[in-house]
Amino acid sequence: MTRKTFRARRLPAHGVESGWSALLAPRTPTPELDRAITVDVVIIGAGFAGLAAAVRLAHLEPRLSVAVIDADMVGNGASGRNSGFLIDLPHDISSGNFGVDGVTKSHNEILIARTAIQHYARLAEENGWNKDLFDRSGKYSVAMTDAGTKHLAAYSSKLNSLGEPHQVLGAEEIEEVTGTRSFKSGLFTPGAVVVQPAAMVRAIADLFPEPVRLFERTPALSIETSSSGCTVKTPKGVVRVARIILATNGHAESFGFGSGELLHVFTYASLTEPFPPSALGGSRKWGATPAAPMGTTIRRINGTDGDRLLIRSRYTYKPDIEVGAASIKSAGDLHDRKFADRFPDHRHLKMQYRWAGAMALTRNSVPLFGQVADGIFAACACNGIGGTKSTAAGIATAELLVGHRSKLGEIFRSFEKPQALPPRPFTDVGARLNLKFREWRAGRE
Ligand SMILES: Cc1cc2nc3c(=O)[nH]c(=O)nc-3n(C[C@H](O)[C@H](O)[C@H](O)COP(=O)(O)OP(=O)(O)OC[C@H]3O[C@@H](n4cnc5c(N)ncnc54)[C@H](O)[C@@H]3O)c2cc1C
Numbered sequence: 001m002t003r004k005t006f007r008a009r010r011l012p013a014h015g016v017e018s019g020w021s022a023l024l025a026p027r028t029p030t031p032e033l034d035r036a037i038t039v040d041v042v043i044i045g046a047g048f049a050g051l052a053a054a055v056r057l058a059h060l061e062p063r064l065s066v067a068v069i070d071a072d073m074v075g076n077g078a079s080g081r082n083s084g085f086l087i088d089l090p091h092d093i094s095s096g097n098f099g100v101d102g103v104t105k106s107h108n109e110i111l112i113a114r115t116a117i118q119h120y121a122r123l124a125e126e127n128g129w130n131k132d133l134f135d136r137s138g139k140y141s142v143a144m145t146d147a148g149t150k151h152l153a154a155y156s157s158k159l160n161s162l163g164e165p166h167q168v169l170g171a172e173e174i175e176e177v178t179g180t181r182s183f184k185s186g187l188f189t190p191g192a193v194v195v196q197p198a199a200m201v202r203a204i205a206d207l208f209p210e211p212v213r214l215f216e217r218t219p220a221l222s223i224e225t226s227s228s229g230c231t232v233k234t235p236k237g238v239v240r241v242a243r244i245i246l247a248t249n250g251h252a253e254s255f256g257f258g259s260g261e262l263l264h265v266f267t268y269a270s271l272t273e274p275f276p277p278s279a280l281g282g283s284r285k286w287g288a289t290p291a292a293p294m295g296t297t298i299r300r301i302n303g304t305d306g307d308r309l310l311i312r313s314r315y316t317y318k319p320d321i322e323v324g325a326a327s328i329k330s331a332g333d334l335h336d337r338k339f340a341d342r343f344p345d346h347r348h349l350k351m352q353y354r355w356a357g358a359m360a361l362t363r364n365s366v367p368l369f370g371q372v373a374d375g376i377f378a379a380c381a382c383n384g385i386g387g388t389k390s391t392a393a394g395i396a397t398a399e400l401l402v403g404h405r406s407k408l409g410e411i412f413r414s415f416e417k418p419q420a421l422p423p424r425p426f427t428d429v430g431a432r433l434n435l436k437f438r439e440w441r442a443g444r445e
Contacts, residue, residue, distance in 0.1 A: 002226075003224070003227070004373065005224045006222060006223045006255040008219065011254070012321070012358075015323055016328065016355050017353075018076075018080060019269070019352065020197055020271075021075050023196075023198075024075075029074070029216035030213075030215060031216075032218050033067075033234050035236075036239075036240065037240070038065075038241070039065040039066060039067045039239060040243070041066045041241065041242070042066070042067045042068075042069065043244075043245040044069055044245070045077075046068050046069075047070075049247035049380070049397075050068055051205060052116070052393075053379060053398045054212050054394075054398075055123070055208075056394065057212070057398040058212050060402050067212075067215065067239055068205075068208070068214045070214075071217070071218070073216050074202055075198040075202045075205075078249065078358055078359060078382070079390070080197050080202070082387065083310065084194050084196060084287070084299065084387070085297070086113070086116065086120065086195060087139070088114050088117055088193075088388070089191065089192075090109040091289075106162055110164075111408065113392070116388040116395070123203075123204060133199045133203065134200060135193060135194050137193070137194055137287070139289060140177060140186045140286060140287065141186060141289050141291050142185075143291035144291075144342070144444040145445060147292070148184065148291035148445045149291070155187060155291075164189070168186075169186035169188060171183065171184055171185060177283050177286050178298075178300075179282025180345075182342045219235065220232050225373055230242070230244055232244065243375050243376075244375055245377050245398070246372065246377065247379045247394060248380060249358065249360050250262055252368055257376075258380065258381065260421055261362055261421060262368065262381055263361040263363070264317065264359075264360060265317055265360075265435070266315070266323045266357065266358055267314060268314045268355070269354070269357075270331075270332055270339075271351065271352060271354075272351055272352060273349060274306030275307055275346070280300075284307055286300050291445050293442070294439055296442075298312075311335045314331040314334050314335075315435050316331075316435065317435055327356065331354070331356065332354045335354070338444075339351075360382060365383050366418055367379070367383065367412070367415065368381040369397070369412050370397075370412070370413065377401060378397075379393035379397040380393070396408050396409045400412075
């Protein structure tokens with residue numbers, strides 16, 4: 001093994017607290033690593049990918065000593081600040097048709113997604129998670145326009161060809177669910193799960209048994225590989241280890257992995273103030289993704305203080321993996337317009353929380369997976385649907401490390417490598433134009 005050092009050029013800055021975290025009691029983080037430790041495996045990053053890898057390792061090899069370190073508190077990263085859909089069907093947001101292409105490819109995507117959902121379903125069952133945290137409710141896709149309805153019809157015929165059950169809904173039927181007349185049509189798929197993402201990742205982090213240990217607020221500053229193993233340096237500690245799972249999503253590139261291959265894109269969400277349940281008809285809890293990729297997601301959640309609506313829309317390219325207040329403000333203005341378009345009678349509702357979160361996409365929509373250096377294995381680049389894809393990448397990486405064979409691992413190993421992006425100035429201009437064009441094409445959706 002040649003001696004190499006990979007220094008983190010930048011650390012994650014997740015920004016303003018998400019509505020999901022704000023609705024929970026403040027978290028008491030696990031202690032920061034403040035000494036030198038030696039373990040069998042260190043997992044860097046405690047999002048969907050890192051947590052899934054830790055759970056799978058503990059399941060397959062309960063005697064392995066594992067340390068999980070995260071630069072921030074669990075739940076503050078993208079895995080705790082997303083819209084909370086675990087989608088069991090192909091859902092490639094960067095493709096024109098959600099990536100329902102070849103039958104084999106689609107079946108592989110479905111296997112990936114359902115393995116991830118099964119992973120969480122088992123945890124839900126074992127730990128008695130309630131439906132506020134994890135709900136196998138299925139999800140809707142909703143269309144605001146005739147073009148959106150056409151998208152749903154095309155999606156429905158693809159689902160038919162895959163033998164996937166679903167229900168196409170007319171305007172009145174979708175109004176019965178959402179309480180608004182704004183949607184022209186809908187499509188229900190029963191296999192999706194909706195979660196309270198911050199509550200779910202916290203719940204997983206809090207159940208690790210010895211010998212898995214979690215150290216929050218412990219950024220990996222550098223990784224050194226040598227013939228005697230690897231060393232991960234943190235501000236106050238050191239981890240000596242044989243193997244590393246890098247589950248840092250786009251921050252893989254901060255260490256130099258996936259350089260020139262990862263597109264760093266942020267998306268944005270707003271959550272309304274609570275309103276009395278009787279103020280809006282329909283069901284008190286539902287989730288809907290847009291008919292067209294790059295459109296707007298909506299969820300209604302119910303809590304003890306009333307119901308709330310979540311809206312997620314807008315994608316922006318941020319090569320430095322940081323987002324400022326101006327971008328959140330601009331996305332917030334868009335959310336207000338989209339919200340008023342969907343719920344004109346409730347346009348007075350104020351948005352209580354607004355936030356953004358990072359995603360890493362690749363040009364060919366594949367993850368950055370497998371061995372990236374001596375002793376270092378990546379489960380990164382969620383491609384916008386990390387609820388399932390990053391989870392499955394974490395599971396597959398754990399299996400790879402202990403030599404466990406599975407169909408999931410086979411699929412991950414068969415992925416091609418992420419394609420190189422054009423040189424920076426071209427990517428910068430191209431990615432911004434492309435996202436703007438796609439947002440324009442999604443129109444009212
Ligand atoms: C608003 C929004 C809505 C979304 N909605 C959905 C949805 O409904 N369904 C879906 O499937 N996906 C959704 N996504 C995408 C999804 O959240 C991500 O794909 C997913 O969270 C990625 O998981 P991950 O574990 O790969 O990465 P992350 O959750 O980003 O975890 C990586 C972790 O690594 C840590 N880290 C990074 N660098 C270091 C370092 N040097 N040292 C230590 N720790 C480090 C970070 O702090 C972070 O906690 C959404 C994203 C956003 C922002």
